[in-house]
Amino acid sequence: MFFAKYMPPKRVVHVPIDVWEDIFVATNPDTRLGHSPLRALAQSVNVPVDFIPPEKPDFKHWKPPPPFSSTAGQPPLNHVLITASFGRILTPAQLELFQPTRRLNVHGSVLPAYRGPAPIQHAILANATETGVSVAQMLKRGIDKGPVWATTQIPLSRDATFTSLRTELAAHGGKLLISVLRDMLAGTAKSSPQPAESPTPHAHSITVADAILDFATMTAEDIVTRHRAIGHQRALTTWMPSGIRLHLHDPAVTHTPPPRLSAVPGALVYYKPERTLVIRCAGGTAIAVPRVKKERRTMLEAREFWNGVVPHPKLLVDGELRLVRLDVDAEADLHSTTH
Template structure:
């Protein structure tokens, strides 16, 4: 989510609960580079395989008397991974670039999809977003502000202007209290009051949650 390029697995000795979670000595560790475009489910599965291999290797070393045990330094101020909240999935196109939104989607969408807010005060989940590199001028010229979006037939997706003149492509959405839809199906039902300038044509506008 924050652009880290490396992850890994460890075999950690169980310790008393009062000493903290994952605070025991480390018996083994393996690092893994995070592949481009990795999402949580696939990364989880790859780490599960790596973790299984590490556990077998560690147990064999124990049986052979070749194991090593490295105590962890005690640091009461060490940061803890926070719970994922609704605030984490709230998209603010004024401050978030397309790349930042996609990274966050890859990290937490298995729990909470990226979500934005329509001018009608209904939420809209953004499913399977990607960075739209070099969108055509006929698209960008219509998206005059961050949060403006329009349907782009060639890619069958919503294109949304994000911070720093970056653009997001969204092929599927789910409006509050509705089923998930292809972007074109949802776009066909857009109401005039959702648009950047109220009417029957033109881009829509997403607004920040603070305006809710």
């Protein structure tokens, strides 16, 4: 039984029948934002799909469809549970429907590195030069802490994004999973226990706080790296002097900022030759931003945004807009005093 949130590598569902007799997929239901890509893939190859409850509290009481839901006797060894980028924690009762060695998780790192729900994002944020994928046994006390059946290591390019790296790791993960399943069928599969401690920090879920920029401490390269890692799910965030939240889209390092841009971190000017907003960052570096979005507003090209700022001289200091960093509490206080 295969549990996943995102599209799995097609190799998993097209694998030769020497590995599987039947595949059942469990994934999230369709939402108003679109259809589940995993559901679409599974149904295109006539693989049965079961939808999990959309709310996490309800999922705790969910059971997979027969024949995996039986609690009579020991689960058969030919029933295998596989998760990949699932986004949910399976309960002990759900895990117990499968033999311990048949509870497999395809994890987007070389375990024990980057344990946690966001290994791909944190590998990019850390500027790691290598990463990989692991097939590990899920434990009741941690889905990414069990014995490792196999790993594949790959170089991590300096321009990798979450999306490009996820696609690459999915392909490697599919091949690795098939290899492990074949070894299990042949009786030659061997696992190795993980050390208790990970060499890297816990790869926690990405939150709004991870997207908040501090131009006084983050260099241009730091900011672009952050965008590559989390930009697909969280827009990089700063604030205008008025307290309006501003999202920066598709930032790039620029080595030729306009001469009029001051050295003050957060200083912003419009650079007409490149049609971008150029922002001073830590260490004298700068980023160029082609598009921005105020909260609850539509996306604006750099020129459109700047034309809306110029008529308001109170926002400018020596012809520059000075972006600021607010935390959530400070933002709430500001709005409570201005509304």
